[in-house]
Amino acid sequence: MEFDFKTPQRQSVTGIVIMFADTFQGLIRALWAPILVVLFRMKSENYLLIALGFLALVVLTLVIGYLKYRNFTFFLDEEKQEFVLSKGIINKSKINIQLSKIQQVNINQSIIQKIIGVYSLDIDTAGSDKKEISIRAIDQSLALILKERLLDYGDKGEAVSEEKSEIISNSSSNAKPFIKVSYTTLFKVGITSNYGRTIALLITFAITLYQSFKDAISTFEIDETTVDSAFEKSAGYFSVGILVAGLLFLVLLINIIRTFIKHFDFEMIKQKQSLAIISGLFAKKNTLLNPDKVQITSYSQNYFQKKLKILDMNMKQASSNEAKEEQKKSNVIEVPGCNSYERDEILKLILGKIPEKGTPIQPNFRYLISRIFSAAVFLGIIFTVLNFSEVENITFYIPLIFVYLGLVSSVIYFGFKNNRLYSNENFVILKHGAWDVEHEIIEPYKIQAITTRQYFWHKGADVGHLTLHTAAGDVHFKFGDFTKIKQLVNYWLYQVETSKQNWM
The missing domain is CATH 1.10.3350 (HP0242-like fold)
Known part of the structure; x- marks a missing residue:
């Protein structure tokens, strides 16, 4: 048997069950209110009519599910270097995605999919505000081969043999995990x-x-x-x-x-120049991470994690500015519970080497004034609301003021102490956070735009703000030395213009 993606292929036959489940769930969500009204107002002698109506709804959903299955096809267009998908019952649509624009391919498995033995394959593209393609029912071996072909189209359309597919299908199970979280x-x-x-x-x-x-x-x-x-x-x-x-x-x-539901059996496996990440308790998620497509690499650690010698890492990939927050989070690859050695090995794989911090820039003391003013305004708003609410014993809340002041003072102080901007020839590193101290690392050639801002009352003190825009989001540094910031901006723009490396 050969997997020839040059000809249109359908999903697994058992995908009819998935199509039925998705369609039925959608109908119930849309009609739950009128269904409840009918059930409460219907007399008992008409329950048979209700049962027949429900049966008709199930049959209709099965027909729709089958038609969705029949009309859903996908294939690789080698000549145009595109992945093509057709779907629809009445309003049929055709989606063409350039292989070079594919950002990420995930293989997931929900509880229903696990029961019937199929997987879903989701394809995201850089700059899109939605998931372009979701193949809801596909065999594991076919999903793994297709994922490899979409992310690393090195065979130029050569049909994948059964022997080769077996090798790739078992690669995850045979390869020794680079990181395995206990x-x-x-x-x-x-x-x-x-x-x-x-x-x-x-x-x-x-x-x-x-x-x-x-x-x-x-x-x-x-x-x-x-x-x-x-x-x-x-x-x-x-x-x-x-x-x-x-x-x-x-x-x-x-x-x-x-944590256990999301990261259960977390494994990170090296595959060629990429990282395969597998995790999940109820819904298994299989993601292939291409280091070249990572825009921001970050790691964070708080006091307790420092004592336990663990930290969290995040690799942020490109996402659209119009994307919803949940969709942006799906482009963030999280690695929980790393030790320092594992962090350094991941940084080497993603960035080529362990980044050095370089010369630091720290915020001006006006950072403290701004945060203190914001905290005071918030406290004033709370007491104004309590006053207009005609609370009888307002003195009861006075001890809480001291608790609030203690917490806010600690957050402001440590936030100021940990806020630093480091820059050298190869990396820009922003350190920030009061409790979870995070380091965000950006390679200058991946910067897409830079915004600097200085209010007129800050000109005398030469203080300004900086925002670095990347395809994965923005990075901010406020109340820094504006002269140094402008010098760095000119240097970064020079690096962006002269770099021959692609941002993804």
């Missing part, structure tokens, strides 16, 4: 990272739950005074210490669970 390391990552993100998630959930609770009180006409008194009485049984301990435990538990 369960112990995942546990360490879970208890030392993402505190802010998890707390924000809990606050959002608590606000949503509170609003739903208030709506339920209004709907069922429950006396709010009785509910409030009961809540205050029950809250009195818990001290602040217990609440803080409970919140801390919940944050750590959520972090550990999220």
Whole structure:
């Protein structure tokens, strides 16, 4: 058997199940409100009619799923160096993607796909605000061969033999992992990272739950005074210490669970000049990372991670400015729980060598003034809101002011202490962060634009701001020596203009 991508091919036959599941899920999401209304208002003697209607919906979805499967084809156009995909039932569409513009190819597997034994292959292109192509049901061997051909089109259309496909299909299992994250390391990552993100998630959930609770009180006409008194009485049984301990435990538990789900069985394997990254508990993700397409390489470490001798790494690839936040995150390859040796080896592979920091530029003391002013304004807004809310015992919140001032002062001080811009012939490195201290590394030839800004009240002090624009996002440095910044900008622009290297 040969995999000849020159002729149009369909997905796996079992893909009909995936097409059915996707279509049925979409219909339920679109029609859930009228379905609920019908179920509640329909009399019991008409339940048979409801069952028949549901059966008709299932049959219709199966037909749609089958037609989607039949009309979905893909192939490689060798002459034009394009990947071509056709799909659609009534409104048929044809997508052509230049192979040179393919940014990333991921092979993923959801729970349903795992049950029926297929994978999805997702293709992203640089500068696009959406996922261009998603092949939802494809055999693993075919997916691996196609991924290799799309990212490294070296065979110029030569059909891949069964023997060769077997070699490539088993490459991940036979190759020794360059990095393999143990369960112990995942546990360490879970208890030392993402505190802010998890707390924000809990606050959002608590606000949503509170609003739903208030709506339920209004709907069922429950006396709010009785509910409030009961809540205050029950809250009195818990001290602040217990609440803080409970919140801390919940944050750590959520972090550990999220880390294990996302990075379970994390492996990084060297394949030629690329890195194959495999991870995931319920949804398996297989990504091939091309070092040339990495725009920003970064690593971060906080106090606890430093004591445990671990750090987190991120490789950011190109994404569109119009892309949604979730889509931009999909272009970020995260490596959790590295040690210093693994970090250096990854940096060598991505950047060619371990970057030296060079001459530092530190922010002016006006950085502190700006942050202190912002913190004071925020505190004033909070107390203004409390005052207009007619809170009876506002003095109860005064101790919280000292807690706030202590936390904010620490964040501002360490944020200022860790904020540095380093530059040399080969690299631009921005160090920043109060708790998670991050180093962002950019090669000058990958800079796409530079913005400098100086307010008129900063001219006397020669202070200004700098923004480096890349295809993976922006990097900022504020309140620096503006004369030095302008000198660096001229040097970087010279490097961009004279470099013969492509940015991806």
